[in-house]
Amino acid sequence: MSTVAPAFNNLRQSIADFSVAEIAKKFGTPTYVYDMATIEKRVADLAAFDVIRYAQKANSNIAILDRLRRLGVVVDAVSVGEVKRALAAGFSIHGDTHPIVYTADVFDRAALEMIRENGLHVNCGSPDMIDQLGEVCPGANITLRINPGFGHGHSQKTNTGGPQSKHGIWIDQVDDCLRRADLYNIAVTGIHMHIGSGTDLEHLSQVCGALEKVAMNVGRTLKMISAGGGLPVPYRDGQEYVDLDQYFQLWDASRKRLEAHFGHKLSLEIEPGRYLVAESGYLITEIRAIKKMGENTFYLLDTGFNDLARPILYGSYHPIAIAHQTPKRHAPELDVVVGGPLCESGDIFTQEEGGFVSKRRLPAASVGDYLVMEVAGAYGFVMASNYNGRYRAEEVLIENGKLHSIRHRESFEDLIRGETIPAVS
Ligand code: LLP
Numbered sequence: 001m002s003t004v005a006p007a008f009n010n011l012r013q014s015i016a017d018f019s020v021a022e023i024a025k026k027f028g029t030p031t032y033v034y035d036m037a038t039i040e041k042r043v044a045d046l047a048a049f050d051v052i053r054y055a056q057k058a059n060s061n062i063a064i065l066d067r068l069r070r071l072g073v074v075v076d077a078v079s080v081g082e083v084k085r086a087l088a089a090g091f092s093i094h095g096d097t098h099p100i101v102y103t104a105d106v107f108d109r110a111a112l113e114m115i116r117e118n119g120l121h122v123n124c125g126s127p128d129m130i131d132q133l134g135e136v137c138p139g140a141n142i143t144l145r146i147n148p149g150f151g152h153g154h155s156q157k158t159n160t161g162g163p164q165s166k167h168g169i170w171i172d173q174v175d176d177c178l179r180r181a182d183l184y185n186i187a188v189t190g191i192h193m194h195i196g197s198g199t200d201l202e203h204l205s206q207v208c209g210a211l212e213k214v215a216m217n218v219g220r221t222l223k224m225i226s227a228g229g230g231l232p233v234p235y236r237d238g239q240e241y242v243d244l245d246q247y248f249q250l251w252d253a254s255r256k257r258l259e260a261h262f263g264h265k266l267s268l269e270i271e272p273g274r275y276l277v278a279e280s281g282y283l284i285t286e287i288r289a290i291k292k293m294g295e296n297t298f299y300l301l302d303t304g305f306n307d308l309a310r311p312i313l314y315g316s317y318h319p320i321a322i323a324h325q326t327p328k329r330h331a332p333e334l335d336v337v338v339g340g341p342l343c344e345s346g347d348i349f350t351q352e353e354g355g356f357v358s359k360r361r362l363p364a365a366s367v368g369d370y371l372v373m374e375v376a377g378a379y380g381f382v383m384a385s386n387y388n389g390r391y392r393a394e395e396v397l398i399e400n401g402k403l404h405s406i407r408h409r410e411s412f413e414d415l416i417r418g419e420t421i422p423a424v425s
Contacts, residue, residue: 003241005234010362011331012321012372015282016398020323020370027394028409029286029370030303032381034059036067036399038280039377043071048248051097051269055229056082058273058378059281063397063406065089068276074099076123076271080110083120093118097267103145103192105167107132123192123226125168127177134184143190143224144169144177148210154198154232155314155353161195168193171210174217187221194228194271201242204230208254215258224267225258227251231275235317235375274378281377283308283393284323287369288341297336299362301371304340304347306387308373308380312346315353322363323370331363338362338371342388349373381407386415 013019016035023033046052052073056065060082065075066089075091077083077100091099098121102111105125115122116136123143124130133140147168151161160167169177181188191214193207207227215222231242255268289300310316320338324331337359340347350360365371384392391410396403 003243005237005239005241008237008319008321008374010319010321010333010360011328012323012374013327015284015372017401018398018403019327020284020372021325023396023403024284024286024370026403027396027405029284030301030307031284031394031396031409032307032376033282033284033396033398034064034277034280034377034406035282036280036397039064039067039277040071042276042279043068043073045244046270046272046275048244048252049227049270050267051224052276053101053226053269053271054276055271055273056085057382059277059380060085060382061395061406062089063404064277065091067397067399069099073276074101076101076103078102078104080108080114083111083114093120097269101143104129105145112136123190124177127169127173127180130177130180130184130186134180134186138184139186140184141187141189142181143192143226144174144188144214144218145192145194146171146174146211146214148193148195148207148214150203150206150210151195152199152203153196153230154316157314158197159195160197161193171214174214178218188218189221190224190226190269191215191218191222192226192228192269192271194226194230197230198232198274199230200232201247204242204247205250208250212254212258216261220262220264222258222262222266223264224269225251225255226269226271229271229273229275231270231272233274233278233375233378236319276378278375278378281375281380283373283376283380285371285373287365287367287371290365290367296357296359297334299336299338299365299371301338301340301349303373303393304342304388304390305344306340306342306385306390307393308349308376309383309385310379311349311351312355313383315351315355318349318376319374320349320360320362321372321374322365323372324363324365325369328363331365333361333363335359336362342390344388386410389415391415
């Protein structure tokens with residue numbers, strides 16, 4: 001597989017053969033669009049792994065989950081809600097490779113109750129979870145999520161390893177966990193490590209060795225090892241894909257060494273979120289105002305960090321392209337700041353970590369033209385909110401030359417659902 005990143009263009013008239021303007025007119029703006037063909041390619045890239053377990057937190061729309069299930073992908077769930085999403089998309093609780101696994105560092109009471117009732121497989125990220133599960137499901141099989149003592153992510157906020165992270169069981173506590181498991185006749189059938197999101201091959205590669213050591217310690221109850229997620233995708237020119245062949249070979253070699261040691265087969269899982277869906281997604285917005293503030297020109301959109309929170313949260317960079325209402329092949333370019341409608345000055349899409357506003361070289365545009373935020377399929381809609389009383393966006397799937405709405409734009413009824421005004425006494 002090529003590791004060269006695509007070249008991003010700041011003019012875009014279409015997405016998978018549909019004109020941006022046509023999609024915008026049909027569904028309104030802002031609208032998230034996902035191209036199924038891209039998701040299919042990304043699943044195919046990972047075929048060497050025995051099990052692809054999708055970290056649905058990246059994009060948990062049930063239509064996406066359904067399509068991934070049909071492609072043979074299984075899922076990870078981090079809450080009762082995500083388990084129920086997976087069930088709604090046709091996954092079952094029980095099956096060869098555990099179609100749904102609950103991965104967390106805590107059981108809230110609702111999750112523990114659900115697991116007591118349905119026996120869902122659990123990947124425990126804290127020693128206390130073993131005792132709590134043992135009380136309600138003695139004799140269960142579990143996986144341990146281990147924090148190897150180091151981690152790395154695209155931002156310090158997405159680094160899930162090392163002593164500053166709350167995630168996983170600290171590598172020195174494995175023996176204690178095995179003792180706890182024995183008390184409840186619980187067998188540890190898998191080891192899992194996820195060191196962070198949006199990391200790189202250098203850091204990912206260090207995980208295999210750390211996992212091997214823990215696996216040797218756990219012993220012959222093991223049936224599965226998981227490489228976790230974290231695969232990066234290119235968000236800007238010059239960034240590259242991870243060499244997946246090389247990555248697989250590293251893990252396969254670890255797996256084979258463990259198999260030789262235990263004398264039985266081990267299944268090798270990978271748990272990507274971003275890699276499967278990020279590049280499929282586009283957020284189509286409309287430019288609603290253009291204004292000059294001193295030296296700066298602002299394009300102000302009908303979408304803000306309520307729809308795409310990554311720039312304000314992490315200073316994340318998303319490729320941005322203009323789709324003119326009347327297509328233009330060329331337009332003069334200028335440096336602009338791109339912002340949203342929210343009543344908060346941090347509502348800027350072109351910002352760096354720390355909130356420093358930056359500019360983007362974009363084609364000249366007018367009010368009424370469209371602006372597309374790209375590589376927005378992961379951690380986009382799922383992190384959207386109703387801040388400032390805004391309705392969450394429509395989601396649309398492009399599949400086999402058709403546009404399907406997979407989530408309607410919210411309405412005022414959605415906005416106030418569950419709220420009540422108590423009678424004045
Ligand atoms: N497995 C576990 C246990 C995780 O915690 C995560 C991500 C993944 C897999 C998937 O990681 P991925 O392959 O997507 O890198 N909101 C942030 C990302 C947070 C990731 C949380 N956990 C962002 O927008 O970049």
